[in-house]
Amino acid sequence: xxxxxxxxxxxxxxxxxxxxxxxxxxxxxxxxxxxxxxxxxxxxxxxxxxxxxxxxxxxxxxxxxxxxxxxxxxxxxxxxxxxxxxxxxxxxxxxxxxxxxxxxxxxxxxxxxxxxxxx
Numbered sequence: 746x747x748x749x750x751x752x753x754x755x756x757x758x759x760x761x762x763x764x765x766x767x768x769x770x771x772x773x774x775x776x777x778x779x780x781x782x783x784x785x786x787x788x789x790x791x792x793x794x795x796x797x798x799x800x801x802x803x804x805x806x807x808x809x810x811x812x813x814x815x816x817x818x819x820x821x822x823x824x825x826x827x828x829x830x831x832x833x834x835x836x837x838x839x840x841x842x843x844x845x846x847x848x849x850x851x852x853x854x855x856x857x858x859x860x861x862x863x864x
Contacts, residue, residue: 785819785822785835785849785850785851786818786819786849786850786851786852786853787816787817787818787819787849787850787851787852787853787855787856788816788817788818788819788835788837788842788847788848788849788850788856789814789815789816789847789848789849789850789856789859789860789863790811790812790813790814790815790816790817790842790846790847791813791846791847791848791863792813792846793812793813794810794811794812794813795810795811795812795842795846796809796810796840796842797809797810797811797837797839797840797841797842798840798841798842799840799841800841801823801825801834801836801841802825802827802834803827805840805841807840808839808840809839809840811837811839811842813863814860814863814864816853816856816857816860817837817838817839818837818838819835819836819837819849820836820837820838821835821836822834822835822836822844823836823841832844835847835849
């Protein structure tokens, strides 16, 4: 009976220790050779007129502008947490823009074909 009680206490201890809350993902920096970067190499602007910021996030400063159907090579992706929400930002080389303002393509041919169809 004593063995059973010790075994039961050990199981309770394990269940308490093993259940811990994990921290949410704050940022995600992808290496240049990752599969996600290979799939999203070119961006097509889908908004009428957008500001490109010096850094990802709403606190960035406008450094350039882009218009609908402009094509840019993607230089990086970053997830930024703002107001409890995670937002994906895309580095276009000339500045950062939210993922919702662009369509991403794997090749220059695909992005140019998409731009022609959207004209």
